[in-house]
Amino acid sequence: MIIFDGIALESVAPVMVEDIRVSPIALTPVERPRALRFGSEFVRMGGGTRQVSITFALLEQDKIARSEHLLNVSQWAKTDKEYMIELPTDPNRCLFGVCTAKPEPSTRQWFESKLRLVFTCVSNPYWTSKGEKSVACGTQFVALGDAPPLMRIERTLSGAASSQSYSNGVETMTFSTIPSGDMVIDLNKQTAKVGTADIMQYYQPSGSFLIPRKGVQTITGTGTVKFKERWE
Numbered sequence: 069m070i071i072f073d074g075i076a077l078e079s080v081a082p083v084m085v086e087d088i089r090v091s092p093i094a095l096t097p098v099e100r101p102r103a104l105r106f107g108s109e110f111v112r113m114g115g116g117t118r119q120v121s122i123t124f125a126l127l128e129q130d131k132i133a134r135s136e137h138l139l140n141v142s143q144w145a146k147t148d149k150e151y152m153i154e155l156p157t158d159p160n161r162c163l164f165g166v167c168t169a170k171p172e173p174s175t176r177q178w179f180e181s182k183l184r185l186v187f188t189c190v191s192n193p194y195w196t197s198k199g200e201k202s203v204a205c206g207t208q209f210v211a212l213g214d215a216p217p218l219m220r221i222e223r224t225l226s227g228a229a230s231s232q233s234y235s236n237g238v239e240t241m242t243f244s245t246i247p248s249g250d251m252v253i254d255l256n257k258q259t260a261k262v263g264t265a266d267i268m269q270y271y272q273p274s275g276s277f278l279i280p281r282k283g284v285q286t287i288t289g290t291g292t293v294k295f296k297e298r299w300e
Contacts (some may be wrong), residue, residue: 070122072144072187073151080144081137083124086181088155090163091119093193093300118193120153120165125181126173134178142170145185153187154198161299162198165189192218194298201297205234205289211282213297219280221253223291225262234289239276246270251291255280 069076070085077083094116099108126141128134145167153163169186194215203209211217221234225248233242234253249262258277260267271277278287280295287293 069154069156071152071154073146075144077122077124077141077144080140081126082128083126083137083141083183084181086123086125087121088157089121089123090155091121093118115193118163118189119168120155120163120187120189122185122187123181124183124185125179126183127179129178131175131178134173138171138173141185145170145187150190150192153189158195160198161195163187163189163195164192192298194300197297199296200294202292202294205287205291205293208284208286209293210284211280211295211297213282213299215298215300216256216280216282217295217297219255219293219295221251221255221287221289221291221293223251225249225251229290232289233275234278234287234291236278236281236285236287239278241275241277242272243267243270244272 069078070088071077077085096114096116098111098114100111101108126134126137128137147167150164150166153165155163165187167185168188169184171183171185173183174180196218197213201209205221211219225246227248229246230244231242232246233240243260246267247262247265251260251262251267253260255278260271282297
């Protein structure tokens with residue numbers, strides 16, 4: 069089944085899925101032009117979005133019933149933000165996308181088999197593990213996958229704490245104060261909150277925000293590291 073935001077496509081209309089195509093992440097090389105020689109210097113590889121295309125048929129001869137089914141499919145394919153996309157080919161990983169193209173049905177050819185939905189993975193184009201792993205700060209762990217994981221640090225403080233540092237051996241970030249409450253430091257978005265209150269005013273700019281990395285690592289400090297592994 070194809071599941072979008074927790075709802076299966078097959079549950080909203082009697083569709084017959086013809087094909088599912090998942091594109092690779094669009095690669096965008098960064099180059100620096102040469103002044104005298106032909107060609108350019110390769111700097112680094114960047115990445116863009118990826119798309120999930122679903123082609124299907126809706127073999128309903130009754131025009132009114134077919135129209136209702138197509139409206140249900142259109143409602144199912146939300147366009148307001150990115151939601152989880154679960155495909156039958158990978159039960160352990162998912163994608164996050166938003167619908168960017170809806171079917172263009174014929175009003176005459178009820179037997180057409182090329183109706184198409186397109187979802188674009190914008191902010192997180194990677195295959196992401198459905199399960200989340202957690203480990204106490206100071207404990208060595210391994211983040212699998214071939215892409216940087218989604219990673220955050222959580223901690224509950226009964227009282228305010230001062231001069232709190234977290235380090236992965238490469239970067240070290242320090243907060244002069246962390247108020248009491250439920251702290252969440254999002255390493256991907258580089259944000260820090262206690263409850264709904266932002267605490268980035270306590271971040272010391274002399275340090276460096278921790279960068280999520282794959283592989284073997286240890287994050288020191290007080291709290292729990294929670295992460296989801298990702299693949300290209």
